[in-house]
Amino acid sequence: MSETIINVKDFTAAYGENVIIDNITFDVYKGEKFVILGGSGCGKTTLLKHMIGLYRPANGSILIEGDDIAKAEGQERIEILKSIGVAYQSGALFGSMTVLENVMLPLEEYTDLNKDSIDLIARMKLNLVGLTGSEEKSPSELSGGMIKRAALARAMALDPDILFLDEPSAGLDPITSAELDQLIIQLSKSLGVTFVIVTHELNSIYNIADRVIMLDKDTKGIIASGDPKYLRDNSEIPIVQKFFKRQTDEQLDS
Amino acid sequence: MTKPHSTTSPPSLETVIEDNNTLRLKIKGSLNAYTTAKVWENSLLALKTTKPSQLILDGSEIDYCDTTGIAFFTNLQIRQEQSGGTYKVEGLSDEINKLYKLFDPEELKQTGESDSTHTESKIETAGRLGVEAWEELQINIIFTGRVTVALFKAMLRPDKIRWRDVFITSEKFGANALFIIALVNFLVGLVIAFQSAVPMKQYGAQIFVADLLVIAYFKELGPLMTAFVVNGRSGSAFAAELGTMKVNEELDALDTMGLDPVPFLVVPKVIASVIMLPILTVFGNLFGLLGGLVVMFSLGFTFNTYLNQLTIAATYGMLLSGLFKTLFFAVIIAGVGCLAGMRAAKGPSAVGDAATKAVVVGIVLMILVDGIFGVVYYILGV
Numbered sequence: 001m002s003e004t005i006i007n008v009k010d011f012t013a014a015y016g017e018n019v020i021i022d023n024i025t026f027d028v029y030k031g032e033k034f035v036i037l038g039g040s041g042c043g044k045t046t047l048l049k050h051m052i053g054l055y056r057p058a059n060g061s062i063l064i065e066g067d068d069i070a071k072a073e074g075q076e077r078i079e080i081l082k083s084i085g086v087a088y089q090s091g092a093l094f095g096s097m098t099v100l101e102n103v104m105l106p107l108e109e110y111t112d113l114n115k116d117s118i119d120l121i122a123r124m125k126l127n128l129v130g131l132t133g134s135e136e137k138s139p140s141e142l143s144g145g146m147i148k149r150a151a152l153a154r155a156m157a158l159d160p161d162i163l164f165l166d167e168p169s170a171g172l173d174p175i176t177s178a179e180l181d182q183l184i185i186q187l188s189k190s191l192g193v194t195f196v197i198v199t200h201e202l203n204s205i206y207n208i209a210d211r212v213i214m215l216d217k218d219t220k221g222i223i224a225s226g227d228p229k230y231l232r233d234n235s236e237i238p239i240v241q242k243f244f245k246r247q248t249d250e251q252l253d254s
Numbered sequence: 255m256t257k258p259h260s261t262t263s264p265p266s267l268e269t270v271i272e273d274n275n276t277l278r279l280k281i282k283g284s285l286n287a288y289t290t291a292k293v294w295e296n297s298l299l300a301l302k303t304t305k306p307s308q309l310i311l312d313g314s315e316i317d318y319c320d321t322t323g324i325a326f327f328t329n330l331q332i333r334q335e336q337s338g339g340t341y342k343v344e345g346l347s348d349e350i351n352k353l354y355k356l357f358d359p360e361e362l363k364q365t366g367e368s369d370s371t372h373t374e375s376k377i378e379t380a381g382r383l384g385v386e387a388w389e390e391l392q393i394n395i396i397f398t399g400r401v402t403v404a405l406f407k408a409m410l411r412p413d414k415i416r417w418r419d420v421f422i423t424s425e426k427f428g429a430n431a432l433f434i435i436a437l438v439n440f441l442v443g444l445v446i447a448f449q450s451a452v453p454m455k456q457y458g459a460q461i462f463v464a465d466l467l468v469i470a471y472f473k474e475l476g477p478l479m480t481a482f483v484v485n486g487r488s489g490s491a492f493a494a495e496l497g498t499m500k501v502n503e504e505l506d507a508l509d510t511m512g513l514d515p516v517p518f519l520v521v522p523k524v525i526a527s528v529i530m531l532p533i534l535t536v537f538g539n540l541f542g543l544l545g546g547l548v549v550m551f552s553l554g555f556t557f558n559t560y561l562n563q564l565t566i567a568a569t570y571g572m573l574l575s576g577l578f579k580t581l582f583f584a585v586i587i588a589g590v591g592c593l594a595g596m597r598a599a600k601g602p603s604a605v606g607d608a609a610t611k612a613v614v615v616g617i618v619l620m621i622l623v624d625g626i627f628g629v630v631y632y633i634l635g636v
Contacts, residue, residue: 096603111291111322113291114294117294120325121325124325124328125321128356128357138601140601159287159320159322190352191321
């Protein structure tokens with residue numbers, strides 16, 4: 001697990017004058033489940049949106065399998081985007097299409113498979129995330145957990161090398177959330193997909209993360225990185241301790 | 255497992271027909287979403303033409319296979335089993351086999367059949383449409399009642415009205431619309447004057463273009479043209495605003511705070527509309543007549559002659575009867591827009607649908623009300 005698949009170097013993110021993330025560098029290795037942590041407003045989603053090429057970095061570079069996603073244009077950019085899949089926080093399923101059509105869309109656009117084959121592949125992806133039986137439903141008929149799973153199925157449609165998940169278990173009940181964690185572990189094992197996950201659900205982090213980085217709002221940088229259980233037990237940084245032990249300042253002092 | 259990109263070379267297929275009616279498909283190379291199409295089609299074709307009693311899939315030389323490849327195998331398996339033959343896979347690597355085991359072909363087979371949809375008869379359709387129309391009417395009556403009650407309550411307690419919203423809406427609804435109202439009415443006035451000047455010339459009655467224009471404008475064109483433009487601008491905006499609030503659950507939030515959205519959101523808009531639409535109509539009338547002035551100039555009349563003819567033809571009754579109607583138009587624009595927004599459904603097209611509905615229903619209702627006023631004014635002799 002030493003081959004680098006994503007390389008973020010000297011990366012700075014800013015909205016105008018307002019710097020959100022200041023000069024961070026890290027690597028994501030092939031096949032690992034990499035989690036980006038941090039309190040609310042520390043720039044986790046901002047970092048993710050830069051990694052998937054929605055925003056351009058104020059400084060530095062983000063290499064996906066060796067190609068700079070921020071500098072790529074036209075066909076080159078599309079090739080990079082085809083190697084990644086993104087499941088958005090809200091699901092972002094297209095409301096005018098059924099769940100099945102949502103999953104079929106990338107396959108229809110980018111492959112020359114015929115309609116029946118695409119239909120079957122899309123059904124298989126939905127089967128994989130446990131949505132068999134909901135193919136013909138419209139996204140507005142799905143529950144929160146089902147939307148997240150359908151979004152994951154769409155993100156996996158082209159069997160991308162890297163899957164980016166923005167808060168996959170936010171707002172889900174513990175059982176659904178645990179099921180989703182299991183699904184991620186299974187997919188990682190059987191498909192060899194690299195996962196980059198933004199979350200602050202502690203249980204999910206312990207369950208799935210091979211490695212985490214923790215962003216900090218005040219220093220605007222990475223405050224800790226490594227195995228989450230090791231960080232929980234050994235980190236001496238107060239913010240990291242508070243985060244992992246779900247404590248406030250008072251609790252920590254006493 | 256190495257992951258090839260979409261640029262990998264396509265896999266190859268070798269079909270061998272063995273004795274006792276067995277078809278062996280030998281696949282070499284990488285199977286992913288970009289490369290599998292050809293092999294898939296050819297395999298199905300081979301299966302169709304040979305109709306073997308046994309199908310053997312030889313995967314010993316597959317170097318990479320993702321879920322697209324698995325879908326391909328599953329598809330072959332389903333087809334073969336449907337035609338009553340047997341199916342066997344040989345030589346898949348452990349990794350691919352594990353992936354294959356994730357799916358149950360039985361489950362995928364069943365999903366192909368969607369539940370039968372019930373088709374309704376003509377009588378059922380008529381019944382459904384009737385019930386829907388009745389419900390629609392009820393909703394509109396209830397909403398009209400709610401707005402009326404809220405308006406009366408607001409009049410009794412003017413300090414409770416959200417005046418800030420009234421002023422903001424007045425600016426957007428009224429002041430910002432002035433330019434487009436002026437332009438549209440000026441052009442319509444100009445066109446009407448010009449078109450009527452041509453036949454009038456035959457009778458040497460060109461001076462009466464002024465009479466025609468001022469009567470038409472004060473009584474009908476000014477109020478209607480202005481209301482239509484404002485309906486397109488602001489009625490749709492109200493619907494979009496409230497529709498977005500509905501989609502974002504903001505209306506539910508108001509509801510759970512015990513706040514009725516009607517006095518909170520609708521009343522300020524109705525008040526602003528009722529204040530601004532008559533004022534806009536006055537400007538609309540003025541610019542319509544200015545359009546006529548341009549034509550009259552071109553026909554050789556002076557400004558004074560035109561003005562003189564206008565004052566002879568026009569009465570305060572005409573002007574006020576036209577302006578009185580705009581009060582009703584204003585309530586329609588704001589009310590219909592807000593109602594369409596509040597009733598927006600879920601989903602991305604909901605807000606667009608609400609805006610469309612607001613404009614269409616608004617126009618129809620305004621013409622209807624205008625017709626009623628026409629009859630009433632005729633009877634009253636206004």
